[in-house]
Amino acid sequence: MKKVVIDGNNLTIEDVVRVARDRWEVVLGEIAKERIKHSRKIVEKYLKEGRVVYGITTGFGKFSEVVISKEDTEKLQENLIMSHSCGVGKPLPEDVVRAIMLLRTNALAKGYSGVRLETVDTLIDMLNKNVIPVIPEKGSLGASGDLAPLAHMVLVMIGKGEAFYEGERMPGSEAMRKAGIPVITLSAKEGLALINGTQVMSALGCLNLYDAKRLIKTADAVASLTLEALRGIIDAFDERVQIVRPHKGQAISARNVRNMVMESELVTRQGQIRVQDAYTLRCIPQVHGAVRDAISYVEEVLKTEINSATDNPLIFPDDGEVISGGNFHGEPVALAMDFLAIALSEIANISERRIERLVNSQLNDLPPFLTEKGGLNSGMMIAQYTAASLVSENKVLAHPASVDSIPSSANQEDHVSMGTIAARKAREVLRNVATVLAIELMVASQALEFRQGFRRGRGTNEVYKLVREKVKPLEEDRELYVDINTCFDIINSGMIEKVLENVGIILE
Structure with missing residues (x-):
């Protein structure tokens, strides 16, 4: 073992x-x-x-x-x-x-x-x-x-x-x-x-962090499918753009997307179809990258916390002393978990707006709600509703727990962190974000059905094929919750990273 x-x-x-x-x-x-x-x-x-x-x-x-x-x-x-x-x-x-x-x-x-x-x-x-x-x-x-x-x-x-x-x-x-x-x-x-x-909030925090690090990579991969489906402009992801604003996370996200769409005939150059894209496509590196940097901060806090002595009093055997202090106070973790919830919410926010751009024919050249027989079929219409609902819920959950404090123990313990509430909320936000990305994955794959005849990117093609192994294209209306749950399982299982590794793409 x-x-x-x-x-x-x-x-x-x-x-x-x-x-x-x-x-x-x-x-x-x-x-x-x-x-x-x-x-x-x-x-x-x-x-x-x-x-x-x-x-x-x-x-x-x-x-x-x-x-x-x-x-x-x-x-x-x-x-x-x-x-x-x-x-x-x-x-x-x-x-x-x-x-x-x-x-x-x-x-x-x-x-x-x-x-x-x-x-x-x-x-x-x-x-x-x-x-x-x-x-x-x-x-x-x-x-x-x-x-x-x-x-x-x-x-x-x-x-x-x-x-x-x-x-x-x-x-x-x-x-x-x-x-x-x-x-x-x-x-x-x-x-x-x-x-x-602080072990309960820290345990939740560690698992949240691990899942968030995987999820931000998945977000780059899913967004790349949407970029192709909408014939997005690749110039915004140029390495030179990232170098002149050298946030680490931004550069990584841009590089991930470039690798995903390598060899793609679907992405375009500026001026080829339009001069520039809407922010939800053009600013993927800036938004995803900022979330990635927030996750890095959370990681540093937790790496310190899980190797710390956090009880009271503390015994210093070499000095023969016992000292009462405040290492049990969860403020470092509380702030980090609130920050994580806020940061992850932004991934869902931008993902939902990409979903809207995919299903709204006023914003693209695709069939309304990605169905050929609109009216008789509603297609992907309500999938966007669900994503919007989860995004709205996240806005409630992203309210920081750490700004609250209620005195306890007859006012002896008169300032508390609410860190475990923050960690539990972050866990719920994480699941909601994964679900919104699952919806985007489903919708982007459906949109790509209307882009036949173009070569997909090396990475996007692998992810598209993975989805199609488990979810058929939508030709007539069916119960979409099944497809959403299947795409959620694809995201949650780490399968996307595995299929990409098979073609030499390692998401950072």
């Missing part, structure tokens, strides 16, 4: 996806084990000395002034998990929960949290044996970390809550028993260490 070795410092976005979706085995590095043990010694030293330390010998939040006796420290941690398990809504998908568990493990592996090694091992065993805690999607404020959802993760570790195991939802204790994993009793600091972090 393929493995990911975690040490707290070198986890990649690709590693997260491998564990979350491909079920790679997780192994804790030897150096990480020593750091975890070293950190735990400090907690036990403070307990023995009877020191007053937040989260170890005190209550939480507003109760931080309440000192807890040494005898009650285990009960304190269990009560913390039970009381904080207030999540509501549908369970998060399996891949998200697996990513959450991996990220929390990686944070603990840094050695600043004070947990026991056996506690970390329990979390790894659950991942490797696919015990998936039922974590409700709603309930996190994104500061003091993702407290409520992470508490649901820990419930299963202590034999409570619910989990999915071998496709069945069951009590957490039963799932652990069937998987052969002993439940644990939380010791001092451990409950707090397990739930005080």
